[in-house]
Amino acid sequence: MSKANSYLNGRGAQGNVSNKFDAFTHEFRSDFLNYCAMEDEEPQNTKTVLIDTFPKTIVNKVNSPDVGMGYSLNPYQGCEHGCVYCYARNSHEYWGYSAGLDFEQKILIKKNSVELLEKKLQSKRWQATPIVLSGNTDCYQPIEKKLEITRNLLKIFLKYKHPVGIITKNSLIIRDLDILIELAKDNLVQVHLSITSLNEETRRLLEPRTATVKKRLDTLEKLSAAGVPVSVMMAPIIPGINSHEILPLVKTIAEAGALGVGYTMVRLNGAIGGIFTSWIQKAMPDRAEKVLNQIAECHGGNLNDSVFGRRMKGSGNIAEQVSQQFKIAKKKYLSGRISPTLNCELHAEFKQGQMRLF
Template sequence: MKPDLPKGRGTGSRPDNLFKKSRFVREHPEGIDAVETEQSTVTEYLMVSSKTAISTNDSPDITLSSSVNPYQGCEHGCIYCYARNSHTYWGYDSGLGFESKILVKKDIVSVLRKEFEKKKYQPQPIMLSGNTDCYQPAERKFKLTAKILELCLEFSHPVSVITKNGLIERDQKLLKSLAEKRLVHVYFSINHLDPRLKQILEPRTATARKKIELIRKFSEQGIPCGIMVAPLIPGINTEAMPEIIREAAAAGARKAGYTVVRLNGQLKELFLEWMETHFPERKNKVMHQIESLHAGHSNDTEWGRRIKGDGVLAQTIAGLFRASVRKYMSNGEKMPEFDLEIFKGNGQLKLF
């Protein structure tokens, strides 16, 4: 039996945490044990400390090798999010727990400051965020992303921001100040134009129209913007890609990228349940197409293929993307190079 879907959530499921040796079960739903096993769907913010602020990776699939993640877990509820699996490392589940148990790195700004001040620190653009969205609803309360941007401005450190939340508009003046020093790129994740699809695919994100409006507003202020059409899900949103690129380019977006969906870890279980709930008639076809992108599997860890896919369908998607960029974006401005020469760290601040 499918679990009830709480309002505004991507899933109502709580898959077992594979790292835990025990789990709760409800043997008698009508019995007194129900109180012990039921969990609230109200979002909880859990304060945690940070040993380090900057995460690094050596994946050739990712442009920037350094990222800062002020939050773990994400209230946006995107059913396809690869970060769901990482939530199990913290002792929570990848389903509703990922959406409702948000870990807040309360000291991440002070830890990042100390890293910038190290004498051997070499500046390179950092991504906000590489895991969960830095402008998710928690940011309205805790403002860690804003404080990180303020720190980057203080140290003249380059930063690339990616989000699917309209809350970023709050920090427009700060982003403009960074842009004037060639220290910021802003990317919006847009993978559909249908507000009805948004409600079930990524329920607590901003609408595509809102994000395109922000691209126009930011671009007019000199803040360089790009888009990520990600992830593309065959049979769900792939056909929208040319129109997304057209509208974003018309609003001022300078660059576009894309990824295809992959269902690693417990994502497959959650996604299948989501398909059965919302698109049961398409479930088998969509899954076969996803598998065709990843050598017959829904999951994928092979560099290159895991991001763009492989095979006939992947080639079709790549061709559609290239044609759309060539048609709508090739004559526009390019993203400016980051200025790495004006960084004020490495102990320099201590001289003044």
């Protein structure tokens, strides 16, 4: 295999795909790729680029009826974690970039996130309802370690006693344990930690720049021990890759203190179908066709199903088997565990950042 056609380590997508909104498409010609191989050069720059943006709003209403959240907040657009299956890749096309490599190497930083959130929570028209960090892209991706935007957002949620949910794959969340503990005292926070596999090699291929499996399990233990309500999302389930891990994974997270577990079936919507297909043909060539065929079996013969209520869990025999395994796993390992309901009652008294006295 030539250097130009070899597996691109450290990234999920193995190249850029055309943006559906662009009038022109770009492709690497074979003569250029051969030249790069002979000269021992990379055909494309894969370094991460940070781009500052200043949006007018930061809290987004979620209209999809089957995502389990009403509002989301994403301080970053694009995600360096590089999860090859990520549904959020398609959103990068609206910014003029590719859903492929661009999504994980061109990261948009919403510099005024904290100010916009504070303004939103101070609004007399805003009624407290949970806002989820990372409804689209991970709020604890690598650049957060330096910028601390998510940490400062959590300080605002605490200041105004407003409920917040967090979805992440990154152990960096432990840095903010001090704030999370304070939020948890008033039932103002829930954490949903994404753990897709117990196999480190699978994790490395599927999610190249995320925390290791061990670090995520350690994170789960630390959050639970500190009294922060934490559940696990085993998402997505990919037949032929991690679908055999359901019972052992639920057993492991239960032992680490998880209060619950959820899942979604992989669906390769939009540009992600081509990105995933290209990836698996390089990363797992021996089982690529089998996995793709089993994914299609879960979605009526296609790699994606966009029908609300069916798209997240899939349909058919494989999807039903997965559903039954989760029912068994929850009953066996998580019976009686309940995540506390987020508290929406305190915020009205803290509209100005302190309790209203008169």
